[in-house]
Every structure is written in structure tokens, then in C-alpha cells.
Amino acid sequence: MLLVDLDGTVVDYAQTERGALHEVHRRFFRMSLAEFLSAFHAANEPLWAAYREHRITLAELRLERWARLGALPSVASAFEEALGRNVTLFPEARAALRRLSRRFRLALVTDGIAHVQRAKLRRTRIGGFFEHVVIAPEVGLRKPDGELLHHTLALLEAKADEALMVGDSPVSDGGCAQAAGVDFCWVNRTGAPPAPGIPVHRAVADLGFV
Numbered sequence: 001m002l003l004v005d006l007d008g009t010v011v012d013y014a015q016t017e018r019g020a021l022h023e024v025h026r027r028f029f030r031m032s033l034a035e036f037l038s039a040f041h042a043a044n045e046p047l048w049a050a051y052r053e054h055r056i057t058l059a060e061l062r063l064e065r066w067a068r069l070g071a072l073p074s075v076a077s078a079f080e081e082a083l084g085r086n087v088t089l090f091p092e093a094r095a096a097l098r099r100l101s102r103r104f105r106l107a108l109v110t111d112g113i114a115h116v117q118r119a120k121l122r123r124t125r126i127g128g129f130f131e132h133v134v135i136a137p138e139v140g141l142r143k144p145d146g147e148l149l150h151h152t153l154a155l156l157e158a159k160a161d162e163a164l165m166v167g168d169s170p171v172s173d174g175g176c177a178q179a180a181g182v183d184f185c186w187v188n189r190t191g192a193p194p195a196p197g198i199p200v201h202r203a204v205a206d207l208g209f210v
Helices: 015-028 034-051 059-066 074-085 091-105 114-124 146-156 170-180
Strands: 002-004 106-110 132-135 164-167 183-187 202-204
Touching: 002 091, 002 146, 015 034, 015 202, 034 059, 059 074, 059 202, 091 106, 114 132, 132 146, 146 170, 146 183, 170 183
Parallel strands: 002 106, 002 164, 106 132, 164 183, 183 202
Antiparallel strands: none
16 A cells, blocks of 8 residues: 655645745735745744654644744735645646556545645645545654554555555655664655665656556
């Protein structure tokens, strides 16, 4: 069975986020777009690292990244709504999920803001490919905690050696798989070098090669 990540694996998160950020910039910010994007990423990326390391909560991350840009909390909600509107699948994703769902049992295992992830699933209509959709904050967990995959395997009544985690991030998806004793299939769209210490059972260029 396949445990499949969402953002960066099925959803083209870079394009999805770009569309949402352009909306937010147009509505709320007067600095140039280039300045805004640089400031957002400088604030956002360290906060996600802190979240994965259990140093902040998701609620803190949601507000703090905008506070660092001098924005009101309402901008956080506007951005999250825009992520749902701008969600974009990778070109091969739908056909790949259809093919894989005929051969394997699939479960979606995603981190992130729950209502945003649910909005993406509604808009793309891909939820039906999965027996279970596990959104980490809804079960009180986060990547790369191995317990997240243990929870998903329990729903599937399956064992770790019967599953393969499919994701784009060696740190969050690969780390989660390693902690749970599950093999990791790395969807490496950029040709990046392997992450030190994270075993990769298989590497593919996109979801169509899984």
C-alpha cells in the first residue's frame, strides 16, 4: 500500500502558493512584489523548520509569519483561503493516482493547516482515490513524527513492511518514514542530492513513475 504526501507530491505547491501570495500582495501590501515574496519566504521557511522540530505550534506559525511582515491577523485567513482557490495539481498527478489506486490501497498523509488541505481536496476532487485521508494536525501529530504513519497504518490494518511512503521531502516525508520503519519513495522533481541520513528505497522524477 502507498502512503502519499500532498503538497509537492500531488499538488504543485510552489505554483499554488505563488498564486495565493500574488492575491495577498495585491490586496494588503504596498511594497514591490519582489520585496514581498522575499520577505515572506524569509519569515516562513524558518518557522516551518521550527514547527517540524516542535518548537512552535501550527497556530503560532500561521500568525507569526504575517506578524513578521507587519500584517494584521486577518491576512493569515485571506492567504489560507487563497491557497484553496489557487490549488494546482502536477500535470501527471490525477492520471497517476487513478492508475495507482487500481493497483494499490492508497492513503493520503499530509501535514499543514487542516482546513486548507481539505479545501484543496474539495477543489481538485482527488479525495476519492484514497481509503483514508490523514491530516496531521487533526490527529494531534506532525511530520516527521513516525507516529503519524503508525496511526495511518492502524487505520489500514497494515504493517510497516507492507507500506511505502511517497513524498517529495526527505526531511518531513523521508524522516517520517524512517521513524516509522516504512520504506521511502522520494519524488525528486528537482534532481536534488539525497539528504544525509535519510534512506531512500526508490527515487522517481514525478508521481507518474511510482
